[in-house]
Amino acid sequence: MSTRQFNFCAGPAALPTAVLERAQAELLDWQGRGLSVMEISHRHPAYMAMVQEAESKLRQLMGIPDNYKVLFMQGGATAQFALLPMNLLGTKTHADYIDTGIWSAKAIAAMAPYGAASEIASSASGGYLNVPSQGQLKFNKDAAYVHYCPNETIGGLAFDYVPNTGAVPLIADMSSTILSEPIDVTQFGVIYAGAQKNIGPAGLTLVIVREDLLGSASKTTPNPFNYALQAANDSMLNTPPTYGWYLAGLVFDWLLQQGGLGVMAEKNAVKANRLYQAIDESRLYSNNIVIANRSKMNVTFILEDEALNAEFLQQAQANGLLNLKGHRSVGGMRASIYNAVPEAAVFALVAFMKDFETRHWA
Ligand SMILES: *Cc1c(COP(=O)(O)O)cnc(C)c1O
Numbered sequence: 001m002s003t004r005q006f007n008f009c010a011g012p013a014a015l016p017t018a019v020l021e022r023a024q025a026e027l028l029d030w031q032g033r034g035l036s037v038m039e040i041s042h043r044h045p046a047y048m049a050m051v052q053e054a055e056s057k058l059r060q061l062m063g064i065p066d067n068y069k070v071l072f073m074q075g076g077a078t079a080q081f082a083l084l085p086m087n088l089l090g091t092k093t094h095a096d097y098i099d100t101g102i103w104s105a106k107a108i109a110a111m112a113p114y115g116a117a118s119e120i121a122s123s124a125s126g127g128y129l130n131v132p133s134q135g136q137l138k139f140n141k142d143a144a145y146v147h148y149c150p151n152e153t154i155g156g157l158a159f160d161y162v163p164n165t166g167a168v169p170l171i172a173d174m175s176s177t178i179l180s181e182p183i184d185v186t187q188f189g190v191i192y193a194g195a196q197k198n199i200g201p202a203g204l205t206l207v208i209v210r211e212d213l214l215g216s217a218s219k220t221t222p223n224p225f226n227y228a229l230q231a232a233n234d235s236m237l238n239t240p241p242t243y244g245w246y247l248a249g250l251v252f253d254w255l256l257q258q259g260g261l262g263v264m265a266e267k268n269a270v271k272a273n274r275l276y277q278a279i280d281e282s283r284l285y286s287n288n289i290v291i292a293n294r295s296k297m298n299v300t301f302i303l304e305d306e307a308l309n310a311e312f313l314q315q316a317q318a319n320g321l322l323n324l325k326g327h328r329s330v331g332g333m334r335a336s337i338y339n340a341v342p343e344a345a346v347f348a349l350v351a352f353m354k355d356f357e358t359r360h361w362a
Pocket of ligand 1: 011075076077078079103149151152153173174175176194195197
């Protein structure tokens, strides 16, 4: 017998229980067809209708204008690190990148075979505790695009503004922040995100691309990774990740039922504020990131006495609070509190943290 635990995993992350229950109810018999949605052709009219509906729900949630294409791809955000220069450089030779941590640095490193990545600003000298200000961004006028990561999932560092890049398209790796709050899509040339944080299960990658940026792919771009070809084929140039796409549609449904992204943003702020407040009020836990740049999705913290780390994690798990260990590259703790993580999970975590502190650090 098992009950669902509170899951703070950074990704693949928690999914709404209501979504999993609906998927379970529909698993063997989708729409009364006597088949699972996994077992039918992606070109079946019912499947095509379902994914079109999923896309229109996403467009409604995010307010995606008609001059943007929505692509449902594979390969994760990591594949996009290379697909961006392959699809967007065209006749240009370089692009601008902002470095705020591990994921933006990986995007920079992946650019090398395709062109020059100019690192126009970095948080490295400040220990990745704040993001560069708009004034510190010295754009190259002939850059193909400007790339940044609004929310660094590993460090727990987030932008509190959208860089203004003028006429140069802004590209955002929104893997860990998409759908967590309303955004103005028109500020971006491309938004991309692996699904496994805030959209659905791993295997699906969302790419939202402004139409005028299509059509510059290099000749070496494999067809399934060519934005323009996928856009022309409704993301069905080849077999898409059909089950992941279906589940993403259920999540979009659930988000609309919750009241949309404005409501989610309010809930997410309550959760994050509660957790940071507990950290700031304690003597055992700390987070040194500049307050305005603290992530609302991935809350990182360390224990003053690192010798307590193992016991903290073990007791948390015994209390039904799972996956709080920080990324292997930075250590410490990390509570990922995406849309599907309920307020009750954060309240339970805060109660546990206080109790643990009282017992070990009185
Ligand atoms: C998780 C994550 C990635 C990597 O995603 P994959 O799907 O594993 O390639 C990239 N960027 C950010 C911001 C992430 O959170």
